[in-house]
Amino acid sequence: xxxRKLTALAGVTALALAxxxxxxxxxxxxxxxxxTLNVLIAANTQYPDEFAAWQKDISTKFRTATGAExxxxxxxxxxxxxxxxxxxxxxxxxxDVYAVGTTFTPTAYSTGAFVKLGDxxxxxxxxxxxxxxxxxxxxxxxxxxxxxIPWVSRxxxxxxxxxxxxxxxxxxxxxxxxxxxxxxxxxxxxxEYGLAIAYKDNFDPWKFVWGMSVQxxxxxxxxxTAKLQDPTVQKAYDTYFGWLTRDxxxxxxxxxxxxxxxxxxxxxxxxxxxxxxxxxxxxxxxxGAVKGKWKFALLPTVPPGATSxxxxxxxxxxxxxxxxxxxxDYSKNKDLAFEYVKLVTDQETQLDYYKKFxxxxxxxxxxxxxxxxxxxxxxxxxxxKSVATPFTGAWGDIQLALTNVAVQSLPDLGKGSISTQQIxxxxxxxxxxAQTALDRAK
Amino acid sequence: MxxxxxxxxxxxxxxxxxxxxVTERQRPLWLLTPGGVLMILVVLIPLAVALWISLIDLDxxxxxRWVEAPFIGLDNFVESFSSGLLNSIWISVSFAVxxxxxxxxxGIAAALxxxxxxxxxxxxxxxxxxxxxxxxxxxxxxxxTMLQPDxxxxxxxxxxxxxxxxxxxxxxxxxxxxxxxxxxxxxFIYLMALAALQSVDNEVHEASAVDGAPWWPKLRRVILPYxxxxxxxxxxxxxxxxxxxxxxxxxxxxxxxPEDVNVMPMLVYVxxxxxxxxxxxAAMAVLSLVLIAIPLFVYLRAVRLDVHDEGGxx
Numbered sequence: 001x002x003x004r005k006l007t008a009l010a011g012v013t014a015l016a017l018a019x020x021x022x023x024x025x026x027x028x029x030x031x032x033x034x035x036t037l038n039v040l041i042a043a044n045t046q047y048p049d050e051f052a053a054w055q056k057d058i059s060t061k062f063r064t065a066t067g068a069e070x071x072x073x074x075x076x077x078x079x080x081x082x083x084x085x086x087x088x089x090x091x092x093x094x095x096d097v098y099a100v101g102t103t104f105t106p107t108a109y110s111t112g113a114f115v116k117l118g119d120x121x122x123x124x125x126x127x128x129x130x131x132x133x134x135x136x137x138x139x140x141x142x143x144x145x146x147x148x149i150p151w152v153s154r155x156x157x158x159x160x161x162x163x164x165x166x167x168x169x170x171x172x173x174x175x176x177x178x179x180x181x182x183x184x185x186x187x188x189x190x191x192e193y194g195l196a197i198a199y200k201d202n203f204d205p206w207k208f209v210w211g212m213s214v215q216x217x218x219x220x221x222x223x224x225t226a227k228l229q230d231p232t233v234q235k236a237y238d239t240y241f242g243w244l245t246r247d248x249x250x251x252x253x254x255x256x257x258x259x260x261x262x263x264x265x266x267x268x269x270x271x272x273x274x275x276x277x278x279x280x281x282x283x284x285x286x287x288g289a290v291k292g293k294w295k296f297a298l299l300p301t302v303p304p305g306a307t308s309x310x311x312x313x314x315x316x317x318x319x320x321x322x323x324x325x326x327x328x329d330y331s332k333n334k335d336l337a338f339e340y341v342k343l344v345t346d347q348e349t350q351l352d353y354y355k356k357f358x359x360x361x362x363x364x365x366x367x368x369x370x371x372x373x374x375x376x377x378x379x380x381x382x383x384x385k386s387v388a389t390p391f392t393g394a395w396g397d398i399q400l401a402l403t404n405v406a407v408q409s410l411p412d413l414g415k416g417s418i419s420t421q422q423i424x425x426x427x428x429x430x431x432x433x434a435q436t437a438l439d440r441a442k
Numbered sequence: 443m444x445x446x447x448x449x450x451x452x453x454x455x456x457x458x459x460x461x462x463x464v465t466e467r468q469r470p471l472w473l474l475t476p477g478g479v480l481m482i483l484v485v486l487i488p489l490a491v492a493l494w495i496s497l498i499d500l501d502x503x504x505x506x507r508w509v510e511a512p513f514i515g516l517d518n519f520v521e522s523f524s525s526g527l528l529n530s531i532w533i534s535v536s537f538a539v540x541x542x543x544x545x546x547x548x549g550i551a552a553a554l555x556x557x558x559x560x561x562x563x564x565x566x567x568x569x570x571x572x573x574x575x576x577x578x579x580x581x582x583x584x585x586x587t588m589l590q591p592d593x594x595x596x597x598x599x600x601x602x603x604x605x606x607x608x609x610x611x612x613x614x615x616x617x618x619x620x621x622x623x624x625x626x627x628x629x630f631i632y633l634m635a636l637a638a639l640q641s642v643d644n645e646v647h648e649a650s651a652v653d654g655a656p657w658w659p660k661l662r663r664v665i666l667p668y669x670x671x672x673x674x675x676x677x678x679x680x681x682x683x684x685x686x687x688x689x690x691x692x693x694x695x696x697x698x699x700p701e702d703v704n705v706m707p708m709l710v711y712v713x714x715x716x717x718x719x720x721x722x723x724a725a726m727a728v729l730s731l732v733l734i735a736i737p738l739f740v741y742l743r744a745v746r747l748d749v750h751d752e753g754g755x756x
Contacts, residue, residue: 079715089506107718110502200611202696253592256610258696261590393502397717404698411612411700414591437717442503 035068037336040084040095042323043074046280050356057352058344066339078104088328089113096331097340099323102138103389103399105148108326109140110393110442114147115327115334116140124338125149125345135362137388138320148324149341150362152353155382156207156318157296159266159274159285164192168272173295176302177212177239180273184249187272194249196271197240198262199413204276205240205406206399207319212236214387216303217312221390224441226398226434228427232303237405237423239304245417255414266290275299278321279358279379296378298385317385322362397437401430496724505720518725526709527726531733534706537616538684541623542677548624549631549676550669554661557639574629582693585622586610589694610695616702619691623684630683634676638669674745678738685734706730 044051055072062070073095075081081100088094089111100108108114115121117139122128128136131150140146160173168187174180184194198204213220216232227233244250251265263281266274267288274281276299285294301315302308309315325344327337343349350361351369360376360383361367371380389395405426412418496518498504504511556567573581588595589609596606609618642665650660688707691699697716699708706726714723 082715082718086505090508107502112503112506200696202698253590255608256591256593400698400712400716407611407698408701411608414608414612440501440503 033067035333035336037062037068037070037097037333037340038073038095039070039097039099039340040073040075040081041099042081043076044357045076047357054353054356058349061349062340062343065343066336068333068336070340085111085113088330092330094328094330096328096333096337098326098328099151100148100326102148102320102322102324103395105138105324105326106141106391106393106395109145109147109391113329115329115331117146117149121327121338124335125342130345130364131362132364132367132383134320134384134386135322137386138391139324141391147326149326149345151323151325151345152350152359153320153322153362153367153383153386154278154280154359155321155379155386156276156278156299157378157382158299159277159281159294159296161266161269161272161290161294163269163293164272173273173297174300175298176307177300177304178302178307180300181239181243181247181249181304184243184272185247188249192270192272193251194247194272195243196257196262196266196274197243197250197254198257198259198276199244199250199255199406200410201258201262202403202407204259206402207276208240209233209236209402209405210319210389211299211316212239212303214316215301215309215313216306217310217314219314219390220398221392221395221434221438224438226431226438228398228401228431228434233427234420234423235304237409237427238420240406241409241413241418241423244413252414252416255410260284264288266294269293279360279376282358282375296375298378298382301385314387315385316387317382318387320386320388322359392438392441394434394437394441398434401433401437405430492724493728495721496728498721500719500721500724502718505718511721514721518721519729521722522726522729525713525722525726526704527706527729530704530706530709531730533616533702533704534685534730535734537620537623537703537705538681541620541627541684542681544620544624545628545631545680546673546677548628549633550635550673552628552632553635553639556636570632571629573626574633576626578626578687578689579693581622581626582690585618585625586694589618611700613702615695615700619694619703619705622694623687623690626690627680627684630680631673631676634672635669638672639665642668678741678745682738 059070059072062068073084075084078101081098081104084094085098085108098108098114132153135150135153136146139148139150158173164187165171165173165183168183170183170186174183180195187194210220213230213232213236216235218227218230218232220227220233244252244254251271254262254265257265259276262274263277263284265271267285267290269289277296279296285291298317301317303310303313325341327334327341331337344353345363347361347363347366347369350363350366353359354361354366354370360370360379367380367383370376373380390398392398405423408426409418409422412422495508497513497515498508498511499514499517500508500511552570556563556570587593590596591606591608595609599606608614646664646668650664655664686707687705688711691703691705691708692711695703697708697712699705699712710723710726710730713719713726
């Protein structure tokens, strides 16, 4: 080998070593008291300053309690989070604690990269009993295989315009979907509409369909079988689309609305009900014309076409929505991780978090203290009556398939009518992709 | 005499050739190593990994031990075809080609009107660049707001007696996507055309003036031929940019996208990040790479975007 070749080889080796050095490095693996715990958490774009202050506050408390540092890493979207989980799972290094959305928990569980919680783990964080029982519904496929520790709840409720209901002679908000449709008709006149619905939203539509179906006794997934091609689902879509096409109780422009646009429409004070919202919308509503003239109410829990829930129907007021905390299996700081989880799920911290960001506590005692707040009472009740979506790794695909039925129906809604055949054929497509996803589920 | 003189000349030229050959052989090619290594790291290895992933059944269940994910050969490729890949490729390619075709006349016309000096030309040139410098995300957000059923576009249309309807869903979403893409992308053609115009020698203008050529024949027979090379290159780059544009359809329509605008990047995105079928989406990406590379190769051969050809022609 001549000298040039040797030099070249040395160059290549140096580059390769440099590249390897860049890729390596396990954070948080230091020994002794100077340990660092890495926490991956969603960025808060609504209250960025308060969020930074909260992180600082938690860091101080954590240092006082354990002597270790906590380092927060934020992600902007579900994709960022997924990418982070992917790379961490593949490389076996990364954040020690993840905060993930409830509906994403089954997907995270299916990667098998998170600590399964036994009695010892639950005890470390203060016991299972400290949580609102409903929030544990999406921690794992069964009691023995839980990975998610409830952190915050964001149950869905509806908001109604007290003045408009009163003017229409309605004394209390609807408790069945049929009653809701009826009341909406009473309130629709001129430029006033009964309902504000975000038909173009990519996250809202499936929640209606799931809720109505579960109330009618169909949980959409039965073991390894998708049950989307079912009269309950058909009825749910028919009702949901019918508000716009048949009953005409929704502003036709709602075909193009996402959730924030529906909030804005309701905030103008010319809509009776705003169908799917959480306490995070309070600020927007209080800044609009509807200020002081609105209240939260539970979403109807009696399926469409019925006056009472069938025997196998479930009183699902909302999907179980919020965030869970997951401890990574590869973490070298598991004890510290559980210390952190304990800290942020304690009553005091949970109430502080609620006051700053409007996310409801998963801590039962903290939630109870809010029940006396008249404005929030329906929301705390919804938190208790939340029902978990099916715990399967295929849920992401099923949710997508349900949303897709609504997305592909929008042109028909825009034209003002949609036939049963059209709905059925789209549900058939959704059933096919849901079943394919379930067949792959392990 | 001459015959006696020639042989040494021949010998000399042969020797020279040999010397040149030797020099070529001794070029310090190893200096290319850093670039080569970078190319291997940044392009070839990821491409090889993508190829490998396209052959295994990688999803959320096998992600953790992805090296052990089952090898399923071409199954992902077969499934790609039944998952609407061909339709998405067709949408992507037609959208890209139409957008490119529409932007050429706009870009060239804009370049021509800013070629000669006049008062305020600098301002016009700056204004022309606005769509190009705006981030795709901003462009898409603004247009999404304007194209709402009760947005300004429909309000304007109704003033002239046209009923707007839905732009962000259904068959019209395809045309909305093209419209917004044209709005955002024409300055690229404009820039390339302007650069080419600037390189036209003054003598050419003078010569056509001396010959008394009217403006249209001058434009068509003298100036436009100069633009051919750069504009054809711009067409190629613009089409590839259109095909790869993910931000615009994603922000305009969201995921899942309406069927009419389910372009390739959206399909791959949904397959990867919502269905978590990494193997399948890698197969889709590889297939689209191949399917687009073939016409691309033909185009490159046909238009001969070769610097030496252009230089020779001038």
